[in-house]
Structures are given as C-alpha cells and as structure tokens.
Amino acid sequence: MKKIITYFCAFFLLMPQISLSAEFNPNFIITDEALQNKDTMTVSDIQIFLEEKNSALADFITEYQDGSRQKASTIIYNSAQKYSINPKYLLVKLQKEQSLITEKNPSQKQLDWATGYAVCDSCSKDDPDIQEYKGFAKQVDKAADVMRGYYEKVSSQAWIKRAGQTYNIDEQDITPATNATAFLYTYTPHLHGNQNFWTIWQSWFEQSYPDGTLAKTSTDTTVYLIQNGKKRKISNMTSLITRFDPKLIITITKSELDKLEEGIEIKLPNYAIVSSPSGYYLLDYDYKRKFDSYDVVRAIGYNPAEIMEVTDTELSEYLPGKNISADVKDLTGRLVQLKGTNNFYYIKDDTYAPILDKKIIQLNFPNLTIDKVDNSAFNNLNKTEPILPKNGTIIGVEGEATIYVMENGKKRHINNEETFLQYGYNWKNVVWISFSAALIIPEGQPLQLIEQLDNLDVVTTSDISSL
Incomplete structure (x- = not known):
C-alpha cells in the first residue's frame, strides 16, 4: 500500500490542476x-x-451596439463592466444556453x-x-442587463424571486439563500437548467472542497475552515483545537485558497463564556x-477572570441556541453507556441521541468521558436523531473498501484513490465504522474530479439540432 500511495503522490505532483466537485445545493x-x-x-x-x-468565439467578430465590429471577448467584457456583472457569469450563460x-x-x-x-x-x-x-x-448585453435590473427592482417587483422566500420549482420547494440564486431561478425557472449552470461554474471557476474542510497553504500556517463556499480564517490555536481536529488539515495551493471568498473569521474558542x-x-x-x-x-x-468581553457585533455571527438555566448541569x-449493553448515547439538556458506533465518540467528543448508566438516566428526556460524524471527517466501512467524507449529515463516496489523494486526504485519518452504522448515514452525491465538460448536455433553451 505504501508503494501505491507513494506512486500516486509523485504522479499527482506532475499533473495539471484538476477541478474538484462540490454537492449541488438548489437553495445556494x-x-x-x-x-x-x-x-x-x-x-x-x-x-x-x-x-x-x-x-469558435475566440475568433468571432460581430457588429456591436455602436455600429463597430468587435471580438466576442470585448463584447463580453464591456457588458460585464456596463452592468457590474461578473464576466464569468456571462461565459457560463453562453455555455449553458447554447454551448457556445x-x-x-x-x-x-x-x-x-x-x-x-x-x-x-x-x-x-x-x-x-x-x-x-x-x-x-x-x-450578451441583455443577459447582463437583466441581472442588474433584478437587483434594482427586486424590492418593488413581486414577480422577481428573492432570497428567503420559498418557491415551487419543478415540484420541489426551493428557498434561495442569496438574491443571486433567486435571480437565476427568475431567469430560468427550472432545476435542471440551474444545476447545469452550477456544474459549469464549479468546473470552470471553483476549486470546491466539502463543508468542514480544514485547509492551509504550504507557505502559510494560517488555517481556514471551508464552509458554504467561503474560507473562514481561524485566528488562533485555541479556537482551532477546541472546535476542530488539527490532524484533518489539508494543504492546498494558494491559488485554490484565493478563489474562495472571505467568510466570517473564527476568533473565539469553543465553550468560552463571554460577556x-x-x-x-x-x-x-x-x-x-x-x-x-x-x-x-x-x-x-x-x-x-476567564469570562471574555465581546461586542454584540462579534456575537452576531453565532446562531441563537437554547438558553441556559440553573437546572442545566x-x-x-454527557456521554453515557447503558449498563450491560454496547449502546452509547449523548445526553444534552433535555434530549438524548444514539451514537451509531463507538468510534464516532472519538471523532465528535474526544474530551468527554463515558459514564455507565441504567434506564433511569433517560427519564424525562426526548430521543433525537443519531449522532453522525462531523463535517470533514473521513470514514471507511469495515469489511469493505469504500471511503466517504462527511458533509452536512451525509456521507459522500470518494470513488477512487486518485480522488482521495487529489483532495489532499491522509490514509491515517480514515476512521472505520461498522456497516450497520454506515447504512444509517444518508448518502450524498459522490465526491469526484471534474476533468472536462465537453460531453455535458447543457443546452436548455431548445434542441440545437432542430435550429
């Protein structure tokens, strides 16, 4: 196995960069x-x-609005500048609509x-x-113009879809997380067409890693959490070790990191009490x-003396959780094991959740000890969904050769060793869980490399062969 891994590592150092795939989220x-x-x-x-x-557009010259003749690249650039719309959007649009x-x-x-x-x-x-x-x-001009128009009119025109509202698209409820996402559905009110847009965008312009990935570059020790397509700087070691497992940090190129937008910085340690x-x-x-x-x-x-002074602005990045009363112990x-069984549970506030496999305890709760209890410990508690491995953890299935990465409560199959290594994962970090535990974890889209888009059927306006 070591020889195989060494061979693949050397091989990939010589390979051109390959795009990585995320999982399509129709809401974002x-x-x-x-x-x-x-x-x-x-x-x-x-x-x-x-x-x-x-x-063919590389050599395409046509009449421009002012009567001059311009190259396609100039037309795309001018429209992007005129309406403050990303030229990458226009390139993807040209591909999605007519494969141009x-x-x-x-x-x-x-x-x-x-x-x-x-x-x-x-x-x-x-x-x-x-x-x-x-x-x-x-x-091209109208494609940019209409998007700018959506931004200018969204507050006054009810027919323009907007963030936070739920719409039924192809018999599926969609709640756009951003106005940009909502505007794509306004322009193309179909799931398939917008998934094609996302696929092209990801393939051409994004280096996508699963939510929960910890990443750094080879020239900088700063660690980032990749979450919702953004990089969140972890500003200190205390915040890192109280929230994450440093063993899971992968090294990516600076250009890959630079493609990600800046997210909210993670400054405060986990389980800190703040005022x-x-x-x-x-x-x-x-x-x-x-x-x-x-x-x-x-x-x-x-x-x-351990209570940290913070501003309400600093706290605004956190979601409101359940209040803590004097009754909370x-x-x-708390981690517990039911006496006489191999059943483990996580108790918090007034709930208890089954733990599918004991190895998940080390992944999610490395600093908690296990207490043995009888059935009375669950009196007056409400049972919740099982505890799943955290985002970014790598799991394998005992007795099988299948490897997954966890993302947002789903296991995403890593389909081969090439993909595993290209994402920067380490074989030592694979945690092997039972087949029965893996079976309960929902399946997400496979994690794979997108090497080319030439064979993707992306036309949505009509069948080109009939034109």
Whole structure:
C-alpha cells in the first residue's frame, strides 16, 4: 500500500490542476458578491479563456451596439463592466444556453440567441416580437442587463424571486439563500437548467472542497475552515483545537485558497463564556447560548477572570441556541453507556441521541468521558436523531473498501484513490465504522474530479439540432 500511495503522490505532483466537485445545493447556487464582481477577468483574460477552450468565439467578430465590429471577448467584457456583472457569469450563460464556449462550429441561430434572452421554451425564434433582441452582442448585453435590473427592482417587483422566500420549482420547494440564486431561478425557472449552470461554474471557476474542510497553504500556517463556499480564517490555536481536529488539515495551493471568498473569521474558542452588552453567553460551536442570569454563570463555577468581553457585533455571527438555566448541569453534554449493553448515547439538556458506533465518540467528543448508566438516566428526556460524524471527517466501512467524507449529515463516496489523494486526504485519518452504522448515514452525491465538460448536455433553451 505504501508503494501505491507513494506512486500516486509523485504522479499527482506532475499533473495539471484538476477541478474538484462540490454537492449541488438548489437553495445556494452562487453568492451575490460573485455575481456582481465585474473585475474578475480582463478582456485579455476572457480571450485567453476562449482560446484555451478552443471556442469558435475566440475568433468571432460581430457588429456591436455602436455600429463597430468587435471580438466576442470585448463584447463580453464591456457588458460585464456596463452592468457590474461578473464576466464569468456571462461565459457560463453562453455555455449553458447554447454551448457556445465549447462549440467548434456553432450555427447562426446559436449565435443570434446566445444567452436565450426573450426566448421561452415553447417560443419560436421567428416571432416578430423578439427580433429586436436578436444578435450575439444584444444577447450578451441583455443577459447582463437583466441581472442588474433584478437587483434594482427586486424590492418593488413581486414577480422577481428573492432570497428567503420559498418557491415551487419543478415540484420541489426551493428557498434561495442569496438574491443571486433567486435571480437565476427568475431567469430560468427550472432545476435542471440551474444545476447545469452550477456544474459549469464549479468546473470552470471553483476549486470546491466539502463543508468542514480544514485547509492551509504550504507557505502559510494560517488555517481556514471551508464552509458554504467561503474560507473562514481561524485566528488562533485555541479556537482551532477546541472546535476542530488539527490532524484533518489539508494543504492546498494558494491559488485554490484565493478563489474562495472571505467568510466570517473564527476568533473565539469553543465553550468560552463571554460577556456582551446583551448578557452572558456560552459559545457552543456555531451557537450562542444565553445564561438566564449572571447568578447561573457563578453557580456553574466559572472563574470570572476567564469570562471574555465581546461586542454584540462579534456575537452576531453565532446562531441563537437554547438558553441556559440553573437546572442545566452538563454544559458540554454527557456521554453515557447503558449498563450491560454496547449502546452509547449523548445526553444534552433535555434530549438524548444514539451514537451509531463507538468510534464516532472519538471523532465528535474526544474530551468527554463515558459514564455507565441504567434506564433511569433517560427519564424525562426526548430521543433525537443519531449522532453522525462531523463535517470533514473521513470514514471507511469495515469489511469493505469504500471511503466517504462527511458533509452536512451525509456521507459522500470518494470513488477512487486518485480522488482521495487529489483532495489532499491522509490514509491515517480514515476512521472505520461498522456497516450497520454506515447504512444509517444518508448518502450524498459522490465526491469526484471534474476533468472536462465537453460531453455535458447543457443546452436548455431548445434542441440545437432542430435550429
């Protein structure tokens, strides 16, 4: 096995960079910051991109709005700058609607209706009412214009989908997390079309790691948590070791890290008691749990010198958790084993949760001891869902050769050793759990490498062969 691993490591050092895949979340396709960042590519960058894709657009010149003749790269850049829309969005749009980035010999109709603007699924492209939008330059311009228009009119026009509202898309309830995601559904009200957009965007412009990944570069000791497509700087060692397992840190290139947007910095250690103008709180991972009073803090036995002063702004990044009263005994929860059995549970507040495999205890609760109890320990407690391995942990199934990474309560199959190593994972960090425990964990989308997009069917406006 060591020889195989050594061979693969050496092999991948010589390989060109391969895009990594995340899992499609229909509620969160793209951030507002990403959609509106007009300065991600220069004209030269766009031209080089088209040439690298061997796109017919690399040499395509057509009439521009001012009557001049311009290259496709210039038209894309100018529209992005004019409406403050990311040129990467326009490139993905051209591919999703008419495959124009990878098409070697596009038809005139593909070029004329390049972004699908003004064309509905059942509409005829010969309709006299839409001829004013015909032409490559007009299509690119309108694709950027309509997105800017959504931002300007979303507060006054109810028909424009918006973040936080739930919509039924293809018989599935979708609640967009960002306005940018909502606007994609406004423009293309179908799941398949927007998943195609996301797939192309991820393949071309994102280096995606599962939520919960801990990452650093080879030239900097700063560790980041990758969460919801953003990198969250972990500002001190105490915050790192009280919330995460440092063994799971992977090393990625600086260019990969730079592609990720900055998220909220993680500054405070886990299970710290903090004081703010609004009261006293216990920080419990991503939650802030307010103490009923300072007397409750004192009764627990915390040293006043250990209480950290923070602002309410610093606490705003935490979600509100359950309040802590004088009746709460174990702030960090309690691990128990039912006497005479191999059954383990995690008790917290008024709930208890089964633990699927004893090895999950070491993953999730390395600092808690196990107490043996009888059935009376569960009196007046409510049973909740089983405890699953944390985000970012690598699990294997005993008796099988299958390896998974955990992300948001699902296990994502790592389909081969090539993928495992390309993501920077370490064989020593694989935790082997029982088949029965693995069976209960829901299955997510496989974790795989996306090496090319040429064979992806991404056309959504119409069947190109019929044009």
